Amino acid sequence: DAGVIQSPRHEVTEMGQEVTLRCKPISGHNSLFWYRQTMMRGLELLIYFNNNVPIDDSGMPEDRFSAKMPNASFSTLKIQPSEPRDSAVYFCASSAETANSPLHFGNGTRLTVT
Amino acid sequence: RKEVEQDPGPFNVPEGATVAFNCTYSNSASQSFFWYRQDCRKEPKLLMSVYSSGNEDGRFTAQLNRASQYISLLIRDSKLSDSATYLCVVNHPNDMRFGAGTRLTVKP
Numbered sequence: 489d490a491g492v493i494q495s496p497r498h499e500v501t502e503m504g505q506e507v508t509l510r511c512k513p514i515s516g517h518n519s520l521f522w523y524r525q526t527m528m529r530g531l532e533l534l535i536y537f538n539n540n541v542p543i544d545d546s547g548m549p550e551d552r553f554s555a556k557m558p559n560a561s562f563s564t565l566k567i568q569p570s571e572p573r574d575s576a577v578y579f580c581a582s583s584a585e586t587a588n589s590p591l592h593f594g595n596g597t598r599l600t601v602t
Numbered sequence: 603r604k605e606v607e608q609d610p611g612p613f614n615v616p617e618g619a620t621v622a623f624n625c626t627y628s629n630s631a632s633q634s635f636f637w638y639r640q641d642c643r644k645e646p647k648l649l650m651s652v653y654s655s656g657n658e659d660g661r662f663t664a665q666l667n668r669a670s671q672y673i674s675l676l677i678r679d680s681k682l683s684d685s686a687t688y689l690c691v692v693n694h695p696n697d698m699r700f701g702a703g704t705r706l707t708v709k710p
Binding site: 533543579591595 | 633
């Protein structure tokens with residue numbers, strides 16, 4: 489079975505540009521999570537969806553960040569406009585809808601904003 | 603106070619040593635617990651779940667203390683390949699919170 493698939497693996501962009509990160513969760517998983525990881529702040533939960541509905545977006549840094557999940561097999565995280573402080577590794581993860589289900593992570597997108 | 607706090611590390615140990623990590627959590631309603639391992643420039647990967655009665659997987663033992671709200675991970679007979687960052691994870695359903703991670707380096 490394919491795991492969580494993220495694209496692109498690497499993204500280098502200039503400040504002010506729009507960035508879109510993509511994620512395909514594991515088939516049959518009902519929950520999807522977006523995390524950001526930096527050396528300074530560790531792994532931070534940005535937003536999570538359950539059955540395609542955003543449940544908690546309190547971790548989204550500001551209005552420049554938005555996330556969507558139009559169907560069970562696809563989600564996007566968009567940053568517009570991007571800033572150098574957004575540089576980080578962005579992970580998508582999915583889990584089955586049970587209280588004890590662990591997360592399965594994608595390979596991550598390494599974003600560099602210059 | 604952070605929801606999930608871990609030993610700051612780093613831990614540098616010789617091969618064959620036993621090492622233990624602790625992690626405390628603040629939400630008493632948390633229902634499930636995990637340890638993840640993350641190698642440099644890779645994604646976190648599930649190491650083991652943590653069950654109320656404690657559980658063991660080879661050289662790894664995980665324990666949960668609900669009364670004191672902490673979980674622990676014990677690694678026996680450590681190997682060079684155990685070098686990684688270990689993250690504890692606390693879940694109150696579908697809200698997974700990660701600790702900052704503890705860096706372990708096992709040296710020859």
